[in-house]
Amino acid sequence: MDEEPERAKRWEGGYERTWEILKEDESGSLKATVEEILFQAKRKRVFESHGQVRLGMMRHLYVVIDTSRTMEDQDLKPNRLTSTLKLVEYFVEEYFDQNPISQVGIITTKNKRAEKLTDLAGNPKKHIDALKKAKDSTCGGEPSLYNSLSLAMQTLKHMPGHSSREVLIIFSSLTTCDPANIYELVKTLKALKIRVSVIGLSAEVRVCTVLTRETGGSYHVILDESHFRELLMFHVKPPPATSSSECSLIRMGFPQHTIASISDQDAKPSFSQAHLDSTSGGPGLSMGGYFCPQCQAKYTELPVECKVCGLTLVSAPHLARSFHHLFPLEAFQESPLLLHHTERFCEACQGELKDKSVFTCPSCNSVFCVECDLFIHDTLHCCPSCIHSRSAP
Amino acid sequence: MASEDEVSLLVIVVDVNPIWWGQQANREPQFTLSKCLDAVMVMGNSHLVMTRTNKLAIIASHCQESHFLYPCKLWKSGDGHGDENASTSGDGKYELLSVANDFIAEEIKNLMSRSKSEVKGNQTDTLLAGSLAKALCCILSTKMLTGQEMKSRILVVKAAEDCALQYMNFMNVIFAAQKQSILIDACVLDSDSGLLQQACDITGGLYLKIPQKIALAQYLLWVFLPDSDQRSQLVLPPPVHVDYRAACFCHRNLIEIGYVCSVCLSIFCNFSPICTTCETAFKIPLPQVVKSKKKKLKPST
Numbered sequence: 001m002d003e004e005p006e007r008a009k010r011w012e013g014g015y016e017r018t019w020e021i022l023k024e025d026e027s028g029s030l031k032a033t034v035e036e037i038l039f040q041a042k043r044k045r046v047f048e049s050h051g052q053v054r055l056g057m058m059r060h061l062y063v064v065i066d067t068s069r070t071m072e073d074q075d076l077k078p079n080r081l082t083s084t085l086k087l088v089e090y091f092v093e094e095y096f097d098q099n100p101i102s103q104v105g106i107i108t109t110k111n112k113r114a115e116k117l118t119d120l121a122g123n124p125k126k127h128i129d130a131l132k133k134a135k136d137s138t139c140g141g142e143p144s145l146y147n148s149l150s151l152a153m154q155t156l157k158h159m160p161g162h163s164s165r166e167v168l169i170i171f172s173s174l175t176t177c178d179p180a181n182i183y184e185l186v187k188t189l190k191a192l193k194i195r196v197s198v199i200g201l202s203a204e205v206r207v208c209t210v211l212t213r214e215t216g217g218s219y220h221v222i223l224d225e226s227h228f229r230e231l232l233m234f235h236v237k238p239p240p241a242t243s244s245s246e247c248s249l250i251r252m253g254f255p256q257h258t259i260a261s262i263s264d265q266d267a268k269p270s271f272s273q274a275h276l277d278s279t280s281g282g283p284g285l286s287m288g289g290y291f292c293p294q295c296q297a298k299y300t301e302l303p304v305e306c307k308v309c310g311l312t313l314v315s316a317p318h319l320a321r322s323f324h325h326l327f328p329l330e331a332f333q334e335s336p337l338l339l340h341h342t343e344r345f346c347e348a349c350q351g352e353l354k355d356k357s358v359f360t361c362p363s364c365n366s367v368f369c370v371e372c373d374l375f376i377h378d379t380l381h382c383c384p385s386c387i388h389s390r391s392a393p
Numbered sequence: 394m395a396s397e398d399e400v401s402l403l404v405i406v407v408d409v410n411p412i413w414w415g416q417q418a419n420r421e422p423q424f425t426l427s428k429c430l431d432a433v434m435v436m437g438n439s440h441l442v443m444t445r446t447n448k449l450a451i452i453a454s455h456c457q458e459s460h461f462l463y464p465c466k467l468w469k470s471g472d473g474h475g476d477e478n479a480s481t482s483g484d485g486k487y488e489l490l491s492v493a494n495d496f497i498a499e500e501i502k503n504l505m506s507r508s509k510s511e512v513k514g515n516q517t518d519t520l521l522a523g524s525l526a527k528a529l530c531c532i533l534s535t536k537m538l539t540g541q542e543m544k545s546r547i548l549v550v551k552a553a554e555d556c557a558l559q560y561m562n563f564m565n566v567i568f569a570a571q572k573q574s575i576l577i578d579a580c581v582l583d584s585d586s587g588l589l590q591q592a593c594d595i596t597g598g599l600y601l602k603i604p605q606k607i608a609l610a611q612y613l614l615w616v617f618l619p620d621s622d623q624r625s626q627l628v629l630p631p632p633v634h635v636d637y638r639a640a641c642f643c644h645r646n647l648i649e650i651g652y653v654c655s656v657c658l659s660i661f662c663n664f665s666p667i668c669t670t671c672e673t674a675f676k677i678p679l680p681q682v683v684k685s686k687k688k689k690l691k692p693s694t
Contacts, residue, residue: 054656097572161676162655241656247673249652249664254638256649293649311650316639317595319658320564326657327561348530350461351538371537372530379569384526387562388458 056164056241057322058250059102060120061095062152063088064169067110067134068143070202071172076225080172080201081139083225088170089131091232096124098236098325100318101303102163105155106130107148111141112177114148120155122303143171145207146178146185149196153185157192161246165194166217168235171208172201182207186214193242199231216242238325253311255290255302324381332359332373340367348372348384361385401620402448402535402545403440404528407433407462409453410519411505413553413583424606426505429582432610433550434497437463438490439618450531451497452524453504456517459524461531462500463493518556521549521588522563525577529569546576546598548617550609555586567592578617582606587636594635597621601630642670 065084076083092104104127105120118130149167156165176182189196189211197217198208204221212219222228289298295309303314334357346353346369359373360366366385368376376383407430414426437449451462484491525547532545547570570577576598579589585602593600603612616629638647641662652661657671667674 057658058655246676247654247656247668248675249661249668250655251650252653253650254648257635257637259632259634315637316660317564317567317591317637319639319653319660320561321568322658323561324565346530346534348527349534350464350527350531351534369534371534375530375533375569379572380526380529380565381569382526382562382565384523384530387526387559388520388523 054241055238055325057099057101057238057325058163059099059166059238060105060156060159060163061102061166061168061235062105062107062120062156063091064107064109064114064148064152064167064171065117066143066170066172066201067108067137067139068173069140070174071139073172076201076228082135083228084170084172084201085131085135087225087229087232089128090229091236092124092127092131094233094236096122097321099238100321101312101314105152107151108134108137109143109145109148110139112144112147114144114151116151122305123301142175142177143173144178145169145171145176145211146180146182149182149185149189153189153192153194156194160248160250162248162250164239164241165192166239167194167196169196169198169208170201171198171205174202174205176205176207183210186211189215195239195242197235199228201228238322251311253293253306253313254315255293255299255313257288257290257315259288329377329381329383330362331377332361332368334359346372348376364389398446398541400446400448400539400541400543401440401444402450402532402543403437404450404452404532404545404547405433405437406452406454406521406524406528406547406549408519408521408550408552409455409501409504410517410553411456411508412517413519417552421606424609426501428607429550429552429609430497430501432613434494435610436548436613436618437493437497439614441490441493442487443618448535449493450528450535452528452531453501454519454521454524455504455508456519457508459520459527460500460504461527462497462504465496465500517553518558519551519553520559521551521556522559522566525549525566525570526562529566529573529575532575533573544620546578546620548578548580548613549589549592550580550582550613551586551589552582554584555588560588563588563592567595571596576621580609580613580617582609590633590635591637594632599624599629600633 065088067081071079071081071084073080088106095102095104101122103120103122104124106117106127107114108117109115117134118127121127148169152167156167159165194215195217196211196215198212198219200208200219200221202221204219208219211217218234220231222231286300289300290302290313291298292306292309292311292313294311295306297306297308299306299313303312303318305312336357337353337355340353340358344353345351346358347366348368349372351369353367353369355370357370359368359370361368361383364383364385366383409426418425433451437451441447441449450464453460453462528547532543532547536543536545567577570592575596577589577592577596578598579586579593579600581589581600581602590600592598599616601612601616603609619627636647638649639651639660640646641648641651642659643661643663646662648660648662652664653659654661654668654671654673654675656673657668659668659670661668
């Protein structure tokens with residue numbers, strides 16, 4: 001706290017003590033250390049593949065955000081609440097990108113009560129709008145773990161057995177105010193197979209440790225904002241399914257997208273079922289859309305659960321998005337550049353190999369540079385050379 | 394109008410499947426692979442001439458490999474065996490364009506002659522997914538090198554039919570392109586391609602099946618040359634109706650309502666107790682058994 005008067009502006013505080021990790025080499029140049037740091041940052045994401053483990057692909061996740069008094073603390077810039085909301089927005093987008101047939105709901109807790117910000121839904125827009133509006137809300141009082149968990153449980157216990165029920169709590173306070181014995185609630189959660197994970201913003205709290213250990217979730221406390229982001233991203237990937245989750249055949253509909261224009265004879269404008277309840281005042285009438293194959297109700301976006309007949313409507317690319325979790329790409333082997341005299345160009349981007357190490361695919365032995373390797377594992381999920389060998393997935 | 398510093402990269406993926414083009418030479422002798430490549434070169438030249446900072450890459454998609462026709466690896470590394478030939482262009486054309494055209498012609502001749510003896514009977518499908526993956530990596534590395542804002546798009550000139558085996562790799566490539574905001578346009582010469590229709594729909598590009606192959610250059614310049622900002626101002630071919638229905642794994646029929654396995658996400662048209670892909674036994678929902686209440690016997694009076 002002595003350094004505070006020395007800092008001219010608040011935001012400069014984020015850069016304190018970064019000089020400690022830089023070391024000079026013999027000639028006094030920092031270049032080697034800086035390159036090393038950049039290289040490590042690129043490779044930081046460790047791809048731990050679960051191997052042949054069944055994954056919970058259809059997920060129902062509740063995110064509980066603590067909006068108590070401690071969230072006004074400014075150790076995350078500009079304050080904990082704004083930083084958390086921004087990261088949760090990013091998390092929601094990534095979550096729907098990786099798990100297109102899953103659902104998310106948001107709960108906030110303050111003043112010893114818990115309330116639902118958004119219901120469980122499969123459409124990211126609603127959640128992101130609600131999170132943006134929540135930035136203006138005030139923080140106060142104490143959070144209540146019991147109330148937020150029981151609120152989440154009320155909806156999750158009705159979810160079908162084949163889906164994975166999860167709760168992710170972002171907990172910043174060190175106290176909680178509960179109306180009843182929380183350890184009883186933990187037993188109920190365990191019986192209902194709800195997995196609770198906690199990300200702590202302040203310090204480790206014993207009740208959270210017990211909660212996560214009993215229900216099979218994970219508990220981490222953040223170091224700084226980038227660590228917070230990493231911990232959130234850890235929850236984007238589908239978790240291994242518990243042994244007690246049921247496997248069933250889910251009935252789904254694959255509606256056709258009709259693009260009708262005014263010049264068509266039969267085209268009639270109609271309302272979308274999803275917009276009937278909305279108060280956002282968007283254009284209600286539209287010409288084309290997706291029609292449920294069972295009851296012909298119209299929707300403008302997929303995936304959605306039909307309000308009339310209850311059939312889940314998805315499109316084939318949504319299911320295809322999740323396939324890379326089921327057939328994960330192996331990590332490439334890292335080897336120093338000096339061993340590879342013959343190849344001077346990366347197989348994928350045709351650029352020269354300049355970094356100090358190159359990556360080799362174990363099945364086709366092609367050589368890739370660092371950026372291509374990161375891109376292949378993060379976004380592409382298939383080796384560009386292996387797919388030239390025409391083997392069916 | 395694009396700002397002066399904005400770099401726009403166009404990657405053209407040309408399908409040079411030798412089997413299809415060989416049959417095409419018998420069907421329509423006036424439109425052969427060389428005519429097609431002429432049209433592609435015109436398109437590439439026009440793109441380079443539109444703005445000084447535009448970049449171009451051309452990939453030939455063969456049934457055994459994907460080869461970069463332009464830019465050339467040897468050129469980049471400065472070995473420069475082409476430097477002597479490229480000093481003057483005979484007809485006063487902008488040197489960059491004439492050098493590019495010569496390289497493309499040279500490379501395609503090498504590619505086709507190199508693989509003449511090796512095409513086997515079962516390998517007749519174009520490796521389009523692999524070429525698109527290489528195109529994406531090339532775009533990414535160019536983005537890293539220039540460091541500026543870059544808008545990129547991929548134009549696929551497709552000749553042969555789709556290969557169903559590539560479905561999953563194709564979808565991975567399409568989602569990767571969508572994430573990087575890269576448009577995929579498709580110019581189809583012969584038969585409609587469901588995969589490319591989905592690619593164009595998901596990434597926001599244009600799909601066009603050309604009615605007359607001889608006029609390929611005209612279609613390329615009219616429809617595919619303007620970039621995404623300018624397309625909203627032009628009257629372009631309307632979007633096609635994309636069939637997003639899934640194909641069931643057992644019969645490969647397109648279905649509207651199906652059953653999806655919760656473990657491996659395979660799609661079936663009929664209910665079956667075991668999933669054929671992951672061999673999970675499903676829990677069959679049994680009808681609820683209603684317990685009959687035991688009637689209390691009235692004490693007989």
